[in-house]
Structure formats: structure tokens, C-alpha cells
Amino acid sequence: xxxxxxxxxxxxxxxxxxxxxxxxxxxxxxxxxxxxxxxxxxxxxxxxxxxxxxxxxxxxxxxxxxxxxxxxxxxxxxxxxxxxxxxxxxxxxxxxxxxxxxxxxxxxxxxxxxxxxxxxxxxxxxxxxxxxxxxxxxxxxxxxxxxxxxxxxxxxxxxxxxxxxxxxxxxxxxxxxxxxxxxxxxxxxxxxxxxxxxxxxxxxxxxxxxxxxxxxxxxxxxxxxxxxxxxxxxxxxxxxxxxxxxxxxxxxxxxxxxxxxxxxxxxxxxxxxxxxxxxxxxxxxxxxxxxxxxxxxxxxxxxxxxxxxxxxxxxxxxxxxxxxxxxxxxxxxxxxxxxxxxxxxxxxxxxxxxxxxxxxxxxxxxxxxxxxxxxxxxxxxxxxxxxxxxxxxxxxxxxxxxxxxxxxxxxxxxxxxxxxxxxxxxxxxxxxxxxxxxxxxxxxxxxxxxxxxxxxxxxxxxxxxxxxxxxxxxxxxx
Amino acid sequence: xxxxxxxxxxxxxxxxxxxxxxxxxxxxxxxxxxxxxxxxxxxxxxxxxxxxxxxxxxxxxxxxxxxxxxxxxxxxxxxxxxxxxxxxxxxxxxx
Numbered sequence: 001x002x003x004x005x006x007x008x009x010x011x012x013x014x015x016x017x018x019x020x021x022x023x024x025x026x027x028x029x030x031x032x033x034x035x036x037x038x039x040x041x042x043x044x045x046x047x048x049x050x051x052x053x054x055x056x057x058x059x060x061x062x063x064x065x066x067x068x069x070x071x072x073x074x075x076x077x078x079x080x081x082x083x084x085x086x087x088x089x090x091x092x093x094x095x096x097x098x099x100x101x102x103x104x105x106x107x108x109x110x111x112x113x114x115x116x117x118x119x120x121x122x123x124x125x126x127x128x129x130x131x132x133x134x135x136x137x138x139x140x141x142x143x144x145x146x147x148x149x150x151x152x153x154x155x156x157x158x159x160x161x162x163x164x165x166x167x168x169x170x171x172x173x174x175x176x177x178x179x180x181x182x183x184x185x186x187x188x189x190x191x192x193x194x195x196x197x198x199x200x201x202x203x204x205x206x207x208x209x210x211x212x213x214x215x216x217x218x219x220x221x222x223x224x225x226x227x228x229x230x231x232x233x234x235x236x237x238x239x240x241x242x243x244x245x246x247x248x249x250x251x252x253x254x255x256x257x258x259x260x261x262x263x264x265x266x267x268x269x270x271x272x273x274x275x276x277x278x279x280x281x282x283x284x285x286x287x288x289x290x291x292x293x294x295x296x297x298x299x300x301x302x303x304x305x306x307x308x309x310x311x312x313x314x315x316x317x318x319x320x321x322x323x324x325x326x327x328x329x330x331x332x333x334x335x336x337x338x339x340x341x342x343x344x345x346x347x348x349x350x351x352x353x354x355x356x357x358x359x360x361x362x363x364x365x366x367x368x369x370x371x372x373x374x375x376x377x378x379x380x381x382x383x384x385x386x387x388x389x390x391x392x393x394x395x396x397x398x399x400x401x402x403x404x405x406x407x408x409x410x411x412x413x414x415x416x417x418x419x420x421x422x423x424x425x426x427x428x429x430x431x432x433x434x435x436x437x438x439x440x441x442x443x444x445x446x447x448x449x450x451x452x453x454x455x456x457x458x459x460x461x462x463x464x465x466x467x468x469x470x471x472x473x474x475x476x477x478x
Numbered sequence: 479x480x481x482x483x484x485x486x487x488x489x490x491x492x493x494x495x496x497x498x499x500x501x502x503x504x505x506x507x508x509x510x511x512x513x514x515x516x517x518x519x520x521x522x523x524x525x526x527x528x529x530x531x532x533x534x535x536x537x538x539x540x541x542x543x544x545x546x547x548x549x550x551x552x553x554x555x556x557x558x559x560x561x562x563x564x565x566x567x568x569x570x571x572x573x
Contacts, residue, residue, distance in 0.1 A: 019543050026546025035564040039554045040546070056543035077531040084494055086568040099531075133571060142565035145554075270492055275531040283537045 005201035005239065007232050008209055009167050010159035013174060014152050015184045016129065016192040017060050023128050023151035024051030024094065031190055035144035043149035045089030051278055053078075057151045058101070058282065060183040061126050062292045064153055065102030067177050067299060068121050072289050076101045078126075078279040081271045086143055087131040095154075097273040100125035101282065107177075108301075109169040119170050120158030127152050153183075159198065159209065164228040168221050171195060176300050180325045188219050195224055199231045201239060210235075211245040215259065218252055227252035230259060303328055311341035320349050326363040327353075330370055337374035340381070347373060351394050359398075368397050376404035384408060385415050389461050417464040419471065422455065425463065426471050429454045441476060448472055480513035481506060 022029055025042035041049035065072050079097035105121035131148040133141050155174060161167045175193055179186040186193055200212035213231060218224045230252070235245050250259040298306070300322045307318035321331045327348065334344045352373070356366060376397065380390050385408060396407045408414055416422055429451060430437045440447040448469070455468045486506045490497050497505065548554075551564055560567040 021543050021545050026541065026544060027548045028545050034551065036554045036566070037551050037564075038548050040549050044554060052539060052541045054543050055540035058540075075537075082492070086566075086571060134565060135571065139560065139562060140567045140569050141571045142562060143568055144565055270488075272492070277532065280532050280534065280536045280539050 004203065005210075005232075005236055006204050006206075007162055007164075008159045008200045008202060008212075009161040009164075009228060010198040010212075011155075011157045011161070011167060011170065012196040012198070013155040013157075013171065014129075014194040014196075015064070015155060015178050016194075017057060017151040017153065017183050018185055019054055019056045019060070019151055021054055022149040023054050023057050023126065024149055027149070029150050033146055035142075036146060038146045039148070043089075044145060045091075045148075051094060051276075053279060053282070054151065057126055058284070059292065060151075060181070061101045061124060061153055062284065062289060063181045063183055063296065064124055064155070064178060065105065066289070066293050066296060067181055068105040068107055068124065068155070068174075070102040070105030070121060070124060072102050072284055073099060074284060075099065076282045076284075078276045078282075079273045080276045081127075081273055083271060085130070086141065087133045087145075087148070089131070089145060089148060093128060093130065094276055094279070095127035095273075096125035098275075101284070107170060107173050109166060109173055111166070111169075117160075117166065119160045119166075122156045122158055124153050124155045127154055153178075159200075164225045164232070167197060167228055168225050171221060171224065176323065180297060180300055182297075182325075188221075191219060194219060197224060197228055197231075199228055199235070200245065201232065201235045211247050213245060213247070214249045215252055216249055216262065218254075220254075223252065223254045226254070226257060227259060230257060234259070297325065300325075300328075307341075311335065311345075313341055313345055317342075317345045317349060321345060324363065330363050330366065333370035334373055334377075337370060338377045338381075340377070343377060343380075347377065351391060355394070355398055367401055368394065372397050372401075372403060379404050379408060383415055383417055383464055383466075385413055386461060386463075386465055388456075389413050389415065392461075413462060415464050416459055416462045417467055419467060422459070422463050422467055423471055425455050425458050426451070426468065426475070429458065430475070480510050480517070
């Protein structure tokens, strides 16, 4: 990394909203449908068709604004952004320019050594997406307008980030927030969360920003990091050689790890915005804002803090459990039923997540509900089964959906806590390993584990290990 | 002059209008008159007036987030000069 220059990064993120219908018409927004099957005169841009604003989009924009510490504008308007491109049937995109719905927010990102850094959010505005261009046809390029008019929020940050890592931290947090809010499915591959990065360099100490290049539409956190790092190197070499950075849009190719110039921005920036006469101003009153605020879910960072304070969980656990809303809700439901947070945490982060991974499933589809898992944890707690057997029972519940009690009963897995029965097993083991037992008696304590292990094995895991231990100590003192 | 010939050419290019030389002359003159006319607003004191974004004194026209039937593929494509495999076809886009 070049230390002569300070890296300056600002991000524009397009968040595709999970409304059922498009922003200005009643066509479905479902992904992956037959081309052009979800279109109507409004989203096809046919003459005379009039857009009508989807109220849910406004609701979601307010949610996003409040969750990112923005101010919600009491009055905002829509504007036409004029440019010609075949994926934009009207010849303009309906967006917001002056008076966006929400402005002046921020997010605090984690830095190394536990420091927080505040990243400013300039604005979040509502707009419609363009259609999709499919290349490779013989006769020309093909256009699918199913995506045209799909609602987007564009989240514009201040140029506050100073490294690719900071940019990724910001993006991850923003991603987590919009998914938590239930306004975006967060699917990067399907383009539900797309990032453009503005990258420039300047000599340290210089207040004025350098000329920036815009990296377009990168759809994974890893590629964004690569693209930014590549761009920083490219510009540094250019400046070192006495060259100048040109303001342009560059496209990053993830396969080659190289970006290339797409178009010079100078003309493309002449969008001639003006208020769209087809749409009336939007007025959001205090009551509306207050209602949305009251309905906001607890945000991940707040949850994380609460898990540490209320449940006395390690920060690591709290971070993992609060990262995804579904996991957090599962965990909280479990703690409600089984008031031992650390044990619940261990099971959710351990067995539950392992099983979800192995089965390529998600927490929402987890066949072991918090109720079923709580039933299992009760049986560990009252010594009916050992922790080890519990894992077998867990897998069985996963497969069959039966309760822990049913599985324990049917498979005969009840822990043996009858001291007579365990002693009989222990005697058997001692008789077979007299030599080791003498060594243990002579003070070789490490062998305790061996005897516990052998008894557990003989009992097929059903012996109460605590009791086995006690009995061994008793034998030694005899 | 409020507007130059170059600016008219620039706006024409952005609007994908192919203008004859004589049309550019005419339009430059006409647009100049328009701007002159609009400039009269500068004589007024608009300090404290909220810019008008819409001619109709109305706000918040919403629709509920409910799916309405689309018009169907055939009707969507029926006016397309060229279509192929359910898609509109446009001249090849070279990037």
C-alpha cells in the first residue's frame, strides 16, 4: 500500500426493497420470472401512463432513514434524471434530487483495537431501477423490463472512508441494518444490494479531494475490496509517474482482478434534473415518523450490547447471535423458555448453526424449533441425559421433529444415574485394567479420564459422567 | 444573449435531436427569448417563498402495495419494432 497518499472512499449503495409491487405501478417485483412478463404501460414507459407512488416504499425509506440516524424530510419531491440508455424506456429515471426523503445520518463502524469511527450518510433517496440488458444476441442487445420500476433506496455516504477495510465494514453494517429492518432480502448475487465506490487519492495533509474514479456495480464484499485495492494502486502509480487521474466510470472484472474504463463521466453527468410533474410532493408528518420509529426492531448493535449486559454473554457470543435477525429471534425465544443464556448461546452457536450449515438451511427453516430445543436442554439440566447424548438426540429431533422426551424414551437414552448400576460397570472396567488402576492409586491422576471414558463407552454414553467420577474417587479412598 | 449556439447544440445532442444548421439559428433565438421572459422573475422578491414543485396544490397520492395483473408478454411486445425470445431487441450496445 502506498503511504504517500491518503485514500478517500465514498460509497453509493442501491438497496432493492422487498415490496410486493414496483414503486410506481402494481406489477410484481418477483425475481427470475419470464422476461417482460411483469410489465404494464407505466413500467414500459408508454406515452400517457402515469406513475402512482407505492406507500410501502415511503414506509421503508423512513425505516432506513431512522435506523441510520438520518433526519426525515417533512416534504420531499421526485425528480426526473434524464439520460438515454436502452434499459430505461422513458428516457429518464424517476429519482429524488433536491429534497430527498431523508438526509444527514451516520453509522459507527468498528475499527481495529475496538475503536469506533463515524461514517456520515449524506442522503437516502427513493428511485426506480432500470431494466436489464442481455448481451450476446445475434441481431442486437435484448432488453427485459421486468426489473424496470423496481423500488430502490440509494444510500450515499460521505467520503469518510480511508481504506478498503473501512469501506467493507460500513457496507456490512449497512447490509445488516437493511436486512434487519425487513426492507431488503440482502441477496448480493441477485443484485438486491449493489455498491458503487468513488475512490480518490490525495497527498497527506491536503484538504482538497483528488479526482475520483467511480467503480460500478460490484456484487460481493470480496470483489469490492479487491476493486478498491486495485484502484488505489492504479491511481498511485499514475500519480507517481506524474500523470493525472481522469474522472470516469470503471468496471471491475472479478475474473482478471483488473478494472477498465467504461465511459467518461463529463457528459454523462449532465442529467438535467427537474421536478417530475407526474408526481405530487410527498409530505411525511411527525405522527407517521413516530409510528415507524415505534415499530423499528431492536438494531443489531443495541442487541449485542444488551446480550452482554442482560444475559452476561461474552461479546463474541453476543456478536454472533445478534448478527442475523432470525438467529437473534431464535435465541431470544429459546432463552425465554430456558433461562440459562450461556447454555442457550452454546447450543445455538454450536449444534444449531452446525446443523444449518451441514444441511444448507437457514434459521427460519430450522426443524428444531426453540420449543423443541428447550425441551432437550431441560433434560440435560435435570441429568436425564448427558451433553454428549444430547447431541445425538438433537440430530434425531432434526430428522423426525419429535420431542426430546419422545426420542429419549424410544431410543432408551436415559442417563444411568443409578449408582449401583454404574458401580457394577466400573468394577468390570477395573477388573479388566488392574494395572492402570494400581497406577492411578499410586497417584497418576491423569488416568481418571481413562476410567471415566471406559465406563462411558461401556454404558454407550448413558452413564452420568459426574457420578462415574465420584465413584472412582470413592474407590480410590477405599 | 442568454444562451450560446454551442449550448443549444449541446442540449440537442443530449436530447438526441439532429438539427439542421438553420434550425440551430432559429432555436438559439427562440430559446434566448424564452430565457429573457423567464428572467422577469428576477425582478420579484422571492425570498422566503417555497419553490413550487408541482402546479396542482395537492400532496401524497399513494397506492397500496398490492399486485395488479401485468398486461402480458404479447401486449408488452406488440409495438416493439423488433423482438426476440420475449425480449425487446435494440441495436447492439458496445461498451
